[in-house]
Amino acid sequence: xxxxxxxxxxxxxxxxxxxxxxxxxxxxxxxxxxxxxxxxxxxxxxxxxxxxxxxxxxxxxxxxxxxxxxxxxxxxxxxxxxxxxxxxxxxxxxxxxxxxxxxxxxxxxx
Amino acid sequence: xxxxxxxxxxxxxxxxxxxxxxxxxxxxxxxxxxxxxxxxxxxxxxxxxxxxxxxxxxxxxxxxxxxxxxxxxxxxxxxxxxxxxxxxxxxxxxxxxxxxxxxxxxxxxxxxx
Numbered sequence: 001x002x003x004x005x006x007x008x009x010x011x012x013x014x015x016x017x018x019x020x021x022x023x024x025x026x027x028x029x030x031x032x033x034x035x036x037x038x039x040x041x042x043x044x045x046x047x048x049x050x051x052x053x054x055x056x057x058x059x060x061x062x063x064x065x066x067x068x069x070x071x072x073x074x075x076x077x078x079x080x081x082x083x084x085x086x087x088x089x090x091x092x093x094x095x096x097x098x099x100x101x102x103x104x105x106x107x108x109x110x
Numbered sequence: 111x112x113x114x115x116x117x118x119x120x121x122x123x124x125x126x127x128x129x130x131x132x133x134x135x136x137x138x139x140x141x142x143x144x145x146x147x148x149x150x151x152x153x154x155x156x157x158x159x160x161x162x163x164x165x166x167x168x169x170x171x172x173x174x175x176x177x178x179x180x181x182x183x184x185x186x187x188x189x190x191x192x193x194x195x196x197x198x199x200x201x202x203x204x205x206x207x208x209x210x211x212x213x214x215x216x217x218x219x220x221x222x223x
Contacts, residue, residue, distance in 0.1 A: 002152065009150070034211070043114065043200055043214030044153075089153065096141075097166060098212065100153040 003027050004092050006101035013108050019077040021104050023090035026071065032093035035064060035075045037086045038103070044089055048075070080108045113137065114215035116201050122221045123191065131186040131218045133201030142184040143212060144176060145200040153200065159184060160206045191222045 005024045013019045021035075031052045036044035050057040050064045050073070057064050063076045077084055087105045091098040114135045123129050135142065144156040158166035159178040173195075175187040184201055198219050202212040 004152065036214075041216060043116075043202070043216050045214065046211050049211070096160075096206070097143075097155050097158060099155075102150065102152045 001026075002102075003030075003094075004090060004099050004101040006088075006090060006104045008104050009102070010105045010107070013080045013106065015082055015108055015110050016079045019075075019080045019084065019106055019108065021075040021077075021088050021090075021106065023073045023075075023101055024071060025073075025092050027092070027094065028068075028071065030092040030094060030099075033064070033066060033073050034091045034093070034098070035062075036089045036091060036100075038089065039086050047088075077106075080106075082108050082110050084108050114201060114203055114213050116199075116215035116218050118218060119216065120219045120221075122223065123188070124223050125191060125193070127191075128187070128189040130188065131199055131201075131220075133184040133186075133215055135182055135184075135201075135203035135213070135215075137203055137213060139203040139205055139213070140181050141204050141206040142178060142181075143202040143204075144184065144186050145202065145214075147198040147200060147217070149197075157186075188220075191220075193222050196220055196222045 034049040035047040037047045038044040048062045066073045087103045089103045091100045117132045141160045145153045156170045157176045162178045177185040198217045200217045201215040204212040
């Protein structure tokens with residue numbers, strides 16, 4: 001049973017617009033959530049995180065929102081740039097390990 | 111070299127072969143991880159080492175055998191694999207006290223014929 005789900009396998013956005021990537025989870029014991037970005041032929045790189053005691057964390061163009069009652073988090077990228085095109089994974093921390101979603105492939109068109 | 115490196119980057123092997131994947135981290139971390147990523151599936155945690163001791167074995171078949179000789183190196187020994195083991199194998203490292211922020215290597219693309 002998958003505890004972290006990214007239901008959209010792909011997303012296409014115009015340059016300059018907002019990209020919204022979504023993630024749902026089932027385990028209310030998760031205490032930390034993260035987003036990783038992955039380019040082809042590279043490993044995932046850490047992007048931004050949020051503690052379960054917060055509902056928003058912002059870092060430049062990237063903002064993560066957490067809705068604990070809905071068990072939902074989202075990553076907003078604004079404005080989107082072509083270099084943001086990559087696969088984005090959300091992850092939840094359980095004890096000492098991370099549980100990842102399947103990933104959403106973002107394509108930002110010029 | 112900086113960060114986390116993995117060799118080889120690509121590997122093709124038969125089901126009767128024995129091979130090893132290597133991971134090296136240059137970040138001064140004390141925890142290392144092996145993940146498997148199959149097509150269209152989430153990253154699956156395979157093994158976790160903290161201070162060179164295995165602390166997690168995520169129900170991985172015995173045909174995968176990890177080895178962590180020191181805090182900078184991690185190996186995954188492979189023998190008698192199956193075609194369904196073909197996947198991207200990723201190594202990661204972190205500080206054990208900050209296990210959430212993991213730094214990944216580029217991965218080894220494994221194909222089992």
